[in-house]
Amino acid sequence: LDPNRLPRTIDGLINALTGELDDETLLIIDDAHLIDEQPELRALIERFIMAQPPRLHLILAGWHEPDSPLIATARLRGEALLIETADLLFTSDEAAQLWQQAGKTLPVDFDELMSFSAGWPLALRIALDATNWRSALGLREQKSKPALDDYLEREVFARLPTPLQRCLQRSAGLRWITPDLCAAIDPTFNSSELIAELRRRRLFVEPFGEHGVRFQPLIAAWLSRRAAADPEWVHLHRKAAVYFQQHGDHESALYHQIAAGDPAAVTTFLPLARTLLAERRAEAVLDWMRRLALTGDETPELIEIQAAALHQLNRLEAALATYRRAERAFAASGDRLGQSRCLRGQAAIYLDTVQPAPATDLLRRALKLLPRQCGAERIELLLMQAENWAN
Template sequence: MSTMGETSLAATKLRPPPPPGQLVRRSRLDDLLDRGVGGQARLVLVSAPAGSGKSTLLASWLAGRPEAVAWLQVEESDSDPVRFWSYLAEAIGQAHPIAANDLKAIVVGSNGDEFVVVTALVNQLAAVAGPLVVVIDDYHLIDTAGVQRGVERLIELCPHQVTIVLSTRIDPPFRLGRLRVRDQLAEVRGADLRFDADEAAGLLGSPALDRALLDQLCGRTEGWAAGLVLAGLSLERAADPGGFIEAFRGDDQFVVDYLRDEFLAAVGADDRRRLLETSILDQFNGALVDAVTGASGGAAWLNDTASANQLLIGLDRTRTWFRYHHLFRDLLRLEAHQAFPERVPGLHARAAAWFEAQGDHGQAIVHRLACGDLHKAGRLLLVHGPRLIAGGQTETLRGLLDRLGEVAKKLTWCALMYGWCEYISGRYARAEEWLGIMLDAAPEGFDQTPSISLRVNIQLARGDVAAALGTARQVSASLMAYSSDLTTAAGAAYAWAGQAGEARRALRLAAEMAAADEIRTAQVLALVYLAVVEFDDGHAASAQSAACTAVDTARRFGLASYHGIAPAYAIRARTGEDPARAHADATHALSLARRASTDLALGFVLTACGDTLIGLGDPAGEPLLAEARAVFARCPDPGIAGRYLARTQSRHGVAEARAGRVAVLAEQLTERELAVLRYLPANLSQRDIASELYVTLNTVKTHCRAIYRKLGVGDRRAAVQAARDLHLL
């Protein structure tokens, strides 16, 4: 999830912020939160505007609670599902002895699929003995629908000893009304967070103010914490506290005007310069401050400033990492762009160089983009992009590539990574377009091997087994030299093409490689395709054993809800002897396959489950076969899956069809018929084939009829698969 350079910075996300120097205990709010955790609440929602003191309240409250605490400080980049769930798993793992590494592997392997991840996380939490409070701070920064659905599902399914606490500026898009009716929601709102006079006195730490002035100040600010903090910055040097309070307001516009005209005007020139220059950073330590400002003594400056100014917030107890209050940061950035706009790109360039030296390529790329150095950002993606893909953070990668704009089309590796992003999102046509863009950008002699895995996966996703088989054969002689991902893809192509020997060799190797590399989804998929091979080969016992191995392995890895194992459940249903279990497996296979499967896998599962249910006397089986027909109709070449459907329809009398594996030719094909046969897997019309062979359209039609008759099939797709069975293709 993180490179070595990111470790210390990422750790600040997983700890509550240390208390400010002027901490105010707010017993009335602590009591509200206590009742939420001590009662039946599944969710404690702290929802209030910026600057209300939400994070400080929660951190100070939790410091006095006996429960274990998992804390996640959300950033804008955490909307990436894999990034969010990985960090949440790590946060929980630090609070309780759960298998966080196993959870993170599931997150990455499923690309952050909320159904898979939440199921695995809830199973882990169910084994937690003691109470646990899980806090997600700044939750309003999450804007991904899948993450929102997952968190709501987590709240619904969490065991009773776990309480979820969300701190946010806006209410999440959950069904809060249902939680209220069930008395499962505790709420702290903006009105609750307003400081009264006694609390304001503690926050300001100013004994000079009498009760009447405190009441007046709370009225001016409406008890808003940020407004009170700003007032406190000036009260000590105000000659007339009463007059100052009379003029002070606590609304947003006043905050901006006040910070600009009063606070920034009052600080020394050196401090003002450092404040403005470091405003380009989201978080910083002393070394980073020095690198960006070109000065020295950054660590001491940060500690001195934080001691005197509550708008600079410490992120760890060692007072190493800091950030500005969001309102303050926004103003500083605005002032920097007005004061020295020509210097801002150079500041970002310095920050990028520092992060790159620390090995944090993600932050380096962000700052390269901010300073407009798109080509350097693109070159850094050559290193960082594959890490993001391997870590499943395709949404993060897509965001970076989008910011590169036209530059991404000129760099082969960026085009390839764009292709992977589109493929993983299910946009196969766009993924194929990016492969074309990659080739257009490629220099002479470019090695296309890195793109083969993506190409095979796209071809299989589109249901074009012939094309996938042709691509896989380019690397079949040296699979040991490639990744488990490519080996799995090649094995899948052979499996769907009915090439059992080649499929077994590639898939067994892929399973071994993935196990060694701990790439669990690749290992599970290899086992699933091995079950498909055994099933197609007609060995029911072997298919049942292989399917059970795939399912059991997936369950051991927490991937029982992963849509990729749907074919294994379907095969186990079709080859099982227990009717009740077969029905349950078929039902589960269908629910998984309908979520995200490719057409080949979906059509196969529909067929196998339809076959099973018809055999069990369930009328729901026949419509599944009709649905499978519709799915395969959009596949250029569905391979053995199409043949299995034809055989199943024939066996159940659902449709007239010639079916079954062709053992021998009824009659040998002529040379001209073989020539036509070789063109059938391609996406060419009969007219196109005639043009390629320099013959008439009628001649090609005549040859096709002869080919179908001799192979014992009724259409072009069946002819292609029969020819593969007989090793004619």
């Protein structure tokens, strides 16, 4: 078609429809999101909206709402119905019905599947046919590339304008995106505008904090795989770790240190683990140890931390054995304070299970190892002894 004749063609179509339509009619324009990249197409669609025939209802179908003031005005006037992404997502009941109709048993971790998939129909369809939905959706390491990756590369990434493609490439290894963090990673980012565009396009993001966004779990896992294949991301992970260290977010710093293969990650982990234990987050401690590929035998402090986490999780036999291992390691290095802490840890387990006899000897030995100047620690041990005598 001759671009110069398109306006006349649209006007002719409008006139014909106005005169010929004798019933309510739907006109569907697919891939309407493309008008954002084609101003001449936007002008034609807006011309059609302004002179829309009375019996004609226009449906714009696309990946996101086109950036058009006329469409925004129609929404404000109540003349447009917006069907959002959330309206198309499966609820847990709807997903359970899908499994029932397919004659399949719900996964035992169905709630986790719904959390990770966010009800996305394509993800649920893949999971429905999979033996292991975590592997099929790319949430577990495997030799072959998840089927979902090809779809995301072709249907999501390749369709984005170049600035947004670069935004995803430069933020692929991040757990979330904020303007300050993006600026620390790459000062050339116009991060506020890009984050606003991610939100407008509803690119599998959800709000994070006041100004940031984070990707939904499946998309975050895909982006992490992209980052892992990009050599530049080792450097970017290190920059992100420094940023989070400076802002006191040691858990996020540890995440990026591990991703960068930074040996300093263990040094970050030790004080973080004690904080997590104080917050009763023992499972997080053991999870970080798995990510660090720590067996617990590297240093006496790590063995002690592992024992404390097992104790919090009520895995008492394993905790006792681990505390004993830590005690021996501290003794071998001549660390009397460490030995005392591990003896106190074992005694605490016996106190929890009301076994005063073994606790008595452990508390006595722990107190004997403590120097006189450790007043607070000695008071704690004496209070535990009093509790034990009461038992």
